Amino acid sequence: MSETSPPLVVNGLGVELGGRKALHDVDLRVDDGEIVGLIGPNGAGKTTLLRAVLTLVPTVAGQITIEGRTPAKARGTIGYVPQRHEFAWDFPISVRNAVRSALTNRVTQGSPRSRRRAAVHEVVTEALRRVDLTALGDRPIGELSGGQRQRVLVARALVSRPRLLLLDEPFTGLDVPTQELLTRLFGELRGEGRAVLMTTHDLPSAAAMADRLVLLNKTVVIAGPPEQLREPSVWLRAFGVVASEQLLHTLGVDS
Numbered sequence: 001m002s003e004t005s006p007p008l009v010v011n012g013l014g015v016e017l018g019g020r021k022a023l024h025d026v027d028l029r030v031d032d033g034e035i036v037g038l039i040g041p042n043g044a045g046k047t048t049l050l051r052a053v054l055t056l057v058p059t060v061a062g063q064i065t066i067e068g069r070t071p072a073k074a075r076g077t078i079g080y081v082p083q084r085h086e087f088a089w090d091f092p093i094s095v096r097n098a099v100r101s102a103l104t105n106r107v108t109q110g111s112p113r114s115r116r117r118a119a120v121h122e123v124v125t126e127a128l129r130r131v132d133l134t135a136l137g138d139r140p141i142g143e144l145s146g147g148q149r150q151r152v153l154v155a156r157a158l159v160s161r162p163r164l165l166l167l168d169e170p171f172t173g174l175d176v177p178t179q180e181l182l183t184r185l186f187g188e189l190r191g192e193g194r195a196v197l198m199t200t201h202d203l204p205s206a207a208a209m210a211d212r213l214v215l216l217n218k219t220v221v222i223a224g225p226p227e228q229l230r231e232p233s234v235w236l237r238a239f240g241v242v243a244s245e246q247l248l249h250t251l252g253v254d255s
């Protein structure tokens with residue numbers, strides 16, 4: 001791993017799915033200690049972009065570099081929070097074991113053999129603590145609420161202490177206390193120098209917490225700090241609509 005190469009650089013990325021262009025000419029960069037909000041309408045390609053970084057979909061053009069390496073070489077080093085419905089919640093496993101199963105050897109390989117069990121216990125306990133799930137460690141994952149499930153997914157992403165985190169709609173369907181817990185946690189991760197790329201439909205939260213917003217509609221329409229994106233036409237273009245007072249109202253952008 002190169003500490004000097006950025007956590008994520010995407011250049012001229014193209015992806016085709018089912019014979020149609022899902023993404024074209026996408027340029028994007030996420031730096032250490034930065035939260036980037038990936039925003040766009042349904043079908044804009046937000047999840048596809050995350051999946052391309054994870055090598056879960058093939059690319060047809062461009063390059064992706066993760067800490068200076070190809071996605072194939074960087075596999076297993078990225079923290080990924082998929083959408084909740086993508087996880088097998090009916091698998092008979094406890095919360096603690098669900099988090100432990102996401103742990104890559106990289107984290108404990110520096111520990112002597114005799115210490116390895118204790119090292120695993122420590123990192124799993126720490127991940128559970130950070131998402132406030134310590135009390136539910138023995139609970140079968142199938143018995144969890146939606147908010148608790150989301151916190152399991154975040155703990156799974158954190159347990160290997162990745163430099164780059166990809167979060168796919170982490171706030172969808174959460175109550176306010178859980179949203180606040182995750183917002184606080186993502187802020188802490190930024191403070192630790194981690195890089196976070198997060199898709200969301202929660203535009204006000206994204207504008208409040210992200211250092212930069214990337215408006216995507218098959219390609220990057222515009223990117224910048226939230227305060228620089230106050231021009232209504234930018235949002236209307238990104239969302240492919242002519243005028244939407246409600247959209248602008250949601251965003252707090254003056255029409």
Ligand SMILES: Nc1ncnc2c1ncn2[C@@H]1O[C@H](COP(=O)(O)OP(=O)(O)OP(=O)(O)O)[C@@H](O)[C@H]1O
Pocket residue numbers: 017018022040041042043044045046047048049
């Ligand atoms: N496996 C697939 N085969 C064919 N087309 C696909 C596949 N997966 C996604 N697509 C298409 O690719 C486009 C981008 O989808 P994607 O899920 O990346 O969008 P998104 O921005 O995440 O949308 P949403 O906000 O609805 O989650 C859509 O038109 C979608 O129908």
